[in-house]
Amino acid sequence: MSTTSTCVPASADADCKATQRTEAPLVLLGDEAVARGACDAGITAAYAYPGTPSTEILEYVMAQTGGRGRPIARWCANEKTAYEEAMGVAFAGKRALVAMKHVGLNVAADPFMNSALVSVHGGLVLAVADDPGMHSSQNEQDSRWYADFARIICLEPANQQEAYEMTREAFDLSERFRIPVMIRLVTRLAHSRAVVRVSEPRGENAAKMAPDISSWILLPSNAKRQWRDLLNKQPALSDYTLESAHNRLDLIEAERSFGVITTGIARNYLLENLDDLAIRPSHLHIGAYPLPLDKVRVLADHVKTLLVLEEGYPIVERLLRGIRHGQLLILGKETGEVPAAGELTPDIVRQALGLTSHRGVDLPTLDLPSRPPQLCSGCPHGDSYDALKKALLGFESPVVTSDIGCYTLGALPPYSAIQTCVCMGASVSMATGAAEAGCYPVLAVIGDSTFVHSGVTPLMDAVSANTDMTLIILDNETVAMTGGQPSLLPTSRLAGLILGLGIDPDHFQVISAHRRDTEKNAEIIRREIAHRGLSVIIAVRECIETAKKRKRG
Amino acid sequence: MNPNRRFRLLLVGVGGQGVLSAARMLGEAALAEGKQVVVGQIHGMSQRGGSVESTVLIGPGRSSFIGPGGADALLALEPLEAMRALPRLSRRTRVVVSLGKIPPFTLAQKGQPYPDLDGVLAALRGAARDVITVDGPALAEAAGSARALNMVMLGALASLGVLPVSLEAVEKALQDSGPGGQAGCRAFRLGGKAIAR
Numbered sequence: 001m002s003t004t005s006t007c008v009p010a011s012a013d014a015d016c017k018a019t020q021r022t023e024a025p026l027v028l029l030g031d032e033a034v035a036r037g038a039c040d041a042g043i044t045a046a047y048a049y050p051g052t053p054s055t056e057i058l059e060y061v062m063a064q065t066g067g068r069g070r071p072i073a074r075w076c077a078n079e080k081t082a083y084e085e086a087m088g089v090a091f092a093g094k095r096a097l098v099a100m101k102h103v104g105l106n107v108a109a110d111p112f113m114n115s116a117l118v119s120v121h122g123g124l125v126l127a128v129a130d131d132p133g134m135h136s137s138q139n140e141q142d143s144r145w146y147a148d149f150a151r152i153i154c155l156e157p158a159n160q161q162e163a164y165e166m167t168r169e170a171f172d173l174s175e176r177f178r179i180p181v182m183i184r185l186v187t188r189l190a191h192s193r194a195v196v197r198v199s200e201p202r203g204e205n206a207a208k209m210a211p212d213i214s215s216w217i218l219l220p221s222n223a224k225r226q227w228r229d230l231l232n233k234q235p236a237l238s239d240y241t242l243e244s245a246h247n248r249l250d251l252i253e254a255e256r257s258f259g260v261i262t263t264g265i266a267r268n269y270l271l272e273n274l275d276d277l278a279i280r281p282s283h284l285h286i287g288a289y290p291l292p293l294d295k296v297r298v299l300a301d302h303v304k305t306l307l308v309l310e311e312g313y314p315i316v317e318r319l320l321r322g323i324r325h326g327q328l329l330i331l332g333k334e335t336g337e338v339p340a341a342g343e344l345t346p347d348i349v350r351q352a353l354g355l356t357s358h359r360g361v362d363l364p365t366l367d368l369p370s371r372p373p374q375l376c377s378g379c380p381h382g383d384s385y386d387a388l389k390k391a392l393l394g395f396e397s398p399v400v401t402s403d404i405g406c407y408t409l410g411a412l413p414p415y416s417a418i419q420t421c422v423c424m425g426a427s428v429s430m431a432t433g434a435a436e437a438g439c440y441p442v443l444a445v446i447g448d449s450t451f452v453h454s455g456v457t458p459l460m461d462a463v464s465a466n467t468d469m470t471l472i473i474l475d476n477e478t479v480a481m482t483g484g485q486p487s488l489l490p491t492s493r494l495a496g497l498i499l500g501l502g503i504d505p506d507h508f509q510v511i512s513a514h515r516r517d518t519e520k521n522a523e524i525i526r527r528e529i530a531h532r533g534l535s536v537i538i539a540v541r542e543c544i545e546t547a548k549k550r551k552r553g
Numbered sequence: 554m555n556p557n558r559r560f561r562l563l564l565v566g567v568g569g570q571g572v573l574s575a576a577r578m579l580g581e582a583a584l585a586e587g588k589q590v591v592v593g594q595i596h597g598m599s600q601r602g603g604s605v606e607s608t609v610l611i612g613p614g615r616s617s618f619i620g621p622g623g624a625d626a627l628l629a630l631e632p633l634e635a636m637r638a639l640p641r642l643s644r645r646t647r648v649v650v651s652l653g654k655i656p657p658f659t660l661a662q663k664g665q666p667y668p669d670l671d672g673v674l675a676a677l678r679g680a681a682r683d684v685i686t687v688d689g690p691a692l693a694e695a696a697g698s699a700r701a702l703n704m705v706m707l708g709a710l711a712s713l714g715v716l717p718v719s720l721e722a723v724e725k726a727l728q729d730s731g732p733g734g735q736a737g738c739r740a741f742r743l744g745g746k747a748i749a750r
Contacts, residue, residue, distance in 0.1 A: 025584065027577075027580050027581055027584045027590065027592070158615070188593065188595075188616075188618075191593070191594050191595055192591055192592060192593040192594065192608075192617035193577065193580050193590075193591065193592035193593075194589075194590065194591045194592070194615075195584055195589065195590060265616070268614075268615040268616040269616055269618075271615065272614060272615075272616055345618050345620065346616055346618050347618075347620040347621060350620075357621065358620055358622050358623065359622055368633065368636055368668070369657050369659050369660050369663075369665065369668070370657065370659055371567065371602075371603055371604045371634075371657040371659070372603055372659065373568065373601035373602055373603035374601055374602050374603070374658055375601065376601060376602070406601065409601065413662055414662065
């Protein structure tokens with residue numbers, strides 16, 4: 001490693017150890033710390049699709065870009081295109097960040113898995129924000145499994161400072177091992193602010209084509225070689241994580257009964273409870289994967305009971321099962337000491353450590369009315385749902401599939417207008433399936449951004465089969481749910497795209513999502529339901545929140 | 554105040570009331586005074602008029618949680634949301650609550666009234682060290698805008714002297730916060746004066 005701070009601009013292979021800069025510290029979200037780390041690591045570009053809790057990563061890069069135009073920061077059609085664009089930057093020898101939420105990685109899984117096989121020479125870093133506890137998501141899948149699946153390095157920060165430093169390091173690791181590197185965040189870190197001290201920024205890489213082009217052409221003959229290469233790298237990756245300061249083993253020689261393994265932010269919760277423990281347990285913290293197996297073995301050999309505290313799935317816990325079978329008791333989510341679902345909290349960890357829970361005030365028997373989120377007053381989606389409900393009056397069992405966005409709140413009273421919300425774009429394809437299963441009438445409701453993300457491809461299936469369904473695109477001209485990022489396709493071009501897919505123009509309607517047009521719109525929807533083939537309706541009106549923001553300037 | 558003890562403030566309210574920006578300003582002020590600070594803000598779906606909460610923890614420690622009985626102070630921008638925070642109060646918690654009610658739409662759907670305000674305040678008083686009630690909406694109007702509610706309430710809390718940051722540091726953070734910073738600063742002072750009287 002270079003120990004100088006004069007590493008700007010750096011070559012693709014340089015591994016800079018940046019020195020502390022005297023710049024004033026910042027209070028940053030975990031997301032923002034990742035973004036700042038990427039900017040200071042000399043990225044040329046950052047790509048993302050918005051999704052809670054990851055959205056603020058690209059927003060911060062965009063704010064850094066300012067009027068200079070560098071680094072490039074772009075919202076993309078979906079996570080797959082975002083990942084592929086980042087791959088293109090890396091192919092040209094420059095550094096790129098791609099950011100998404102956990103379920104977005106399912107969409108980007110194809111390029112992600114295959115990018116592990118190519119020989120990356122421009123740093124490629126994936127920042128993915130998991131949502132244990134499902135604050136704003138449909139599942140709590142753990143992206144660490146994906147890193148293991150792809151056989152790459154995953155760094156898991158425990159605080160904002162680590163998020164900054166690990167992101168910088170991830171680019172160096174990516175170029176050193178020629179693999180993409182994952183930074184895994186969780187909601188509580190992504191969405192909490194703390195003090196971050198930044199260090200000297202590094203310049204961009206010079207453009208440099210891949211030294212071995214065949215490593216990027218994953219024809220079976222090349223892919224077999226690349227896969228062997230990736231497998232052959234594994235011992236080097238393990239050596240790195242074994243030596244990494246992110247994986248720290250504190251062995252208490254005199255205490256041989258009880259040990260704890262923490263990963264990521266679980267360490268914070270252990271440390272907050274440590275003073276209350278009668279004996280200080282031996283402790284291994286894991287912040288870098290693949291697992292530092294030798295450190296795990298040393299701890300497992302040292303104690304009789306091992307508690308595993310990790311945010312997300314019991315990954316480390318499951319990998320450990322069977323070690324010193326019959327001699328070592330492994331406690332965690334699979335044995336019930338830690339709840340299997342939801343987030344960790346300091347109090348959950350406290351109880352798992354055998355300490356009594358702090359007691360608060362019991363809620364009085366007063367029945368507190370809940371305050372769920374709802375569509376904003378004046379929201380165009382509300383008017384569209386009113387028209388939809390009117391159009392469906394008299395039908396015994398209409399099917400209305402829907403999708404992911406603000407309009408999913410149409411599932412709740414007073415609308416109770418939709419029946420499904422599974423994954424991005426599924427409204428269109430599920431409606432096709434339901435229609436082919438014999439349901440009538442079948443409608444699909446999707447937002448404009450979700451349609452561009454994953455609704456266009458299933459619509460091609462529906463066009464080809466002339467499926468008997470009516471697709472309603474709720475076009476509020478923004479990505480509203482995540483705070484109003486711009487839509488990729490404005491209304492005018494959306495219509496051109498849909499007609500270009502081959503929709504019968506007689507059954508393509510653009511309506512205005514206004515309260516005053518509810519009767520008229522209901523009639524149009526009724527007419528298209530009566531058409532026993534595919535119809536598409538775009539209901540247009542700007543999101544009330546973005547309209548307000550625009551007026552305020 | 555013991556510098557080795559972590560100060561834990563819980564802020565609650567309804568989406569749109571400015572809970573997160575009040576927490577953020579306090580975080581900036583703490584940083585400016587060289588304090589260790591963590592600000593937690595869980596949002597997402599909660600933006601659409603749902604319950605919102607944020608935490609500001611100043612002093613040693615890393616997590617953004619306030620557990621059962623763990624709040625040193627509660628700043629509530631809405632009475633019902635203060636009630637929801639009860640499990641995290643204890644006999645040492647100072648509570649400042651705005652009396653402006655925002656009835657959840659679920660009540661109207663069920664044809665139920667908003668819970669009795671005296672009952673809410675009695676429950677809070679039964680749980681906390683003390684409860685300061687503030688006519689937040691009136692003060693916000695006096696400060697020039699209903700949107701100033703978060704800053705008048707923050708001013709009211711800060712004037713009690715319970716925060717481990719100075720009034721000046723908060724005012725400076727507000728002034729540096731861009732457009733609207735001056736108005737926010739005026740609202741903050743107005744909230745403080747209302748309590749001092």
